[in-house]
Amino acid sequence: xxxxxxxxxxxxxxxxxxxxxxxxxxxxxxxxxxxxxxxxxxxxxxxxxxxxxxxxxxxxxxxxxxxxxxxxxxxxxxxxxxxxxxxxxxxxxxxxxxxxxxxxxxxxxxxxxxxxxxxxxxxxxxxxxxxxxxxxxxxxxxxxxxxxxxxxxxxxxxxxxxxxxxxxxxxxxxxxxxxxxxxxxxxxxxxxxxxxxxxxxxxxxx
Amino acid sequence: xxxxxxxxxxxxxxxxxxxxxxxxxxxxxxxxxxxxxxxxxxxxxxxxxxxxxxxxxxxxxxxxxxxxxxxxxxxxxxxxxxxxxxxxxxxxxxxxxxxxxxxxxxxxxxxxxxxxxxxxxxxxxxxxxxxxxxxxxxxxxxxxxxxxxxxxxxxxxxxxxxxxxxxxxxxxxxxxxxxxxxxxxxxxxxxxxxxxxxxxxxxxxx
DNA sequence: CCTACCGATCGGTAGG
DNA sequence: CCTACCGATCGGTAGG
Numbered sequence: 130x131x132x133x134x135x136x137x138x139x140x141x142x143x144x145x146x147x148x149x150x151x152x153x154x155x156x157x158x159x160x161x162x163x164x165x166x167x168x169x170x171x172x173x174x175x176x177x178x179x180x181x182x183x184x185x186x187x188x189x190x191x192x193x194x195x196x197x198x199x200x201x202x203x204x205x206x207x208x209x210x211x212x213x214x215x216x217x218x219x220x221x222x223x224x225x226x227x228x229x230x231x232x233x234x235x236x237x238x239x240x241x242x243x244x245x246x247x248x249x250x251x252x253x254x255x256x257x258x259x260x261x262x263x264x265x266x267x268x269x270x271x272x273x274x275x276x277x278x279x280x281x282x283x284x285x286x287x288x289x290x291x292x293x294x295x296x297x298x299x300x301x302x303x304x305x306x307x308x309x310x311x312x313x314x315x316x317x318x319x320x321x322x323x324x325x326x327x328x329x330x331x332x333x334x335x
Numbered sequence: 336x337x338x339x340x341x342x343x344x345x346x347x348x349x350x351x352x353x354x355x356x357x358x359x360x361x362x363x364x365x366x367x368x369x370x371x372x373x374x375x376x377x378x379x380x381x382x383x384x385x386x387x388x389x390x391x392x393x394x395x396x397x398x399x400x401x402x403x404x405x406x407x408x409x410x411x412x413x414x415x416x417x418x419x420x421x422x423x424x425x426x427x428x429x430x431x432x433x434x435x436x437x438x439x440x441x442x443x444x445x446x447x448x449x450x451x452x453x454x455x456x457x458x459x460x461x462x463x464x465x466x467x468x469x470x471x472x473x474x475x476x477x478x479x480x481x482x483x484x485x486x487x488x489x490x491x492x493x494x495x496x497x498x499x500x501x502x503x504x505x506x507x508x509x510x511x512x513x514x515x516x517x518x519x520x521x522x523x524x525x526x527x528x529x530x531x532x533x534x535x536x537x538x539x540x541x
Numbered sequence: 542c543c544t545a546c547c548g549a550t551c552g553g554t555a556g557g
Numbered sequence: 558c559c560t561a562c563c564g565a566t567c568g569g570t571a572g573g
Contacts (some may be wrong), residue, residue, distance in 0.1 A: 143558085159452045161367035165556065177557080178558045186556065215535070241447045246365045277534050280525060288498075288529050295497025319490050320497075327533035328483050328491055329421070346544065371568060383570070384546045392568065551570065557563085 144182040146172045151189045152197065156235045160190055160246040187247075194243055194251050195258070199236050202229060203290070204262040208269065215273040216325060223293055223321045230297045237294070292324050350388040352378045357395045358403065362441045366396055366452040393453075400449055400457050401464070405442050408435060409496070410468040414475065421479040422531060429499055429527045436503045443500070498530050 150171035154163040165186055169176040183189050206225050212218030230236050243251055263286070270282040277285065296317060343351070356377035360369040371392055375382040389395050412431050418424030436442050449457055469492070476488040483491065502523060 157454070159365070159367060161365060162452060164554075166554085175559055177560085180557070181558070238451060241451050245444060245447045245451055246368060248363070276536065278532070278536050280529070280534060284522060284525050285529075285534055287502075288526055288534075291501025291526075292494070292497065295501040296493075316490060319486060320494050323486070323491075323494050323533070324529065325533045325535055326484070327529070327531045328486060328494075329531055330482065330484050331537075344544090349545075370566080372566085380545090381547055382568085383548090386569070387545060547573085549571085552568105554567065555565080 140182065143172075143174065143178070146174070147179055147182055147189065148193060148196070152193055155190065155193065155242060156238045160187075160242050190242070190247070191251060194239055194255065198239055198255055200255070200259045201262075202236075204259060204266060207266055207290075208262070215276050218269075218273075219289070219321050219325055220318065222289075223317055226293050227297070227317050230293075237297070289324060292320055296320050346388070349378075349380065349384070352380070353385055353388055353395065354399055354402065358399055361396065361399065361448060362444045366448050396448070396453070397457065400445055400461065404445055404461055406461070406465045407468075408442075410465060410472060413472055413496075414468070421482050424479075425495070425527050425531055426524065428495075429523055432499045433503070433523050436499075443503070495530060498526055502526050 147168060151163070151168045154167055154171065165176050165179060168189070169179055172179070179189075183192070203226065206229055207222050210218055210222035210225050212221045243249060266286055267282045270285055274282075353374060357369070357374045360373055360377065371382050371385060374395070375385055378385075385395075389398070409432065412435055413428050416424055416428035416431050418427045449455060449461075472492055473488045476491055480488075
């Protein structure tokens, strides 16, 4: 007998089936274009059965955005990225994030839906849940304080994450979303290089 | 008598009234959450009257995204930004874009709606319309070819625009959308400084 | 015959 | 968790 310390109740299994059914539907169609009947059908239950687990349609989205929002994946990836020097860390962290983004091209869609269809209503409480991890990352950047040009760590982190995100978002903004992300690791390397050294030639600083 | 070379027909005026009514509704609520009745009410006409100008609801959005997509504003701003040196241009262009973004906090929402609710269906043809302007911007960056570290101009432009966008997007991603954007011009200056010189100390390049 | 637009209502579907 | 429904509203269209 395999010990199962937390045997999920049948109700919890159904709840998870509803979330698993709704998640890809929301990402592919958006929130308002997804019907409760679609979710129920994909979950293998009746529409009314959903309401035994969620009081309203929007509560399904609320549960999803707290369970699966991208920040809780991005921040641990950045923290786990190896590298004793700032350069190594930056390139490793960028590569790890790019790999994650390639494996999950819908990474940011949950946030986009939140912004467009919920007017960012969940954002404040969402930010609160990740704030401790942001502080952890700040302290890691403080390790290399002597290497940087005295720029505040929060601005560095914000710029770095913005770099990687914008590199990824640009695929959304220049072409069709369909198909897996075609990424050029060399381009990513160049972008990180700009982050570290800027676009100007050494010695050209005026 | 004022000469009016292209007096808009009454039909054209109504068409523009429909677009002017639908635009803020789409930005505030998203596409699917906006009803034709809301659009008609705001335009001051009956719902059925819309169908004299648009065959279907989605044709309203199609017209809007081609008329008012953010790229056609961003690219001219970048091209018009003054500056004889690369540094001057970068800071001026960033400031001009930030001003534009502050005045229009919903700048990117049209693209987000396109991504989420239309699966980026308009993106390929949208990109075709702005491609000539991108080429123009590339040639401007080529002017300072001797100042940069041999990085390809497209990557520089992509990184620069990504910088400014990500700086702006971060407000969406860390707090509520409501209210005008609170922007710190000093922060923006620092981000541009990182773009030009990197985060590392001069002489620390290994 | 055209356009622009109306009040009323179509077949289906929304969340509950 | 189901079948059977509700008030209302959806996008779109009828004749005039």
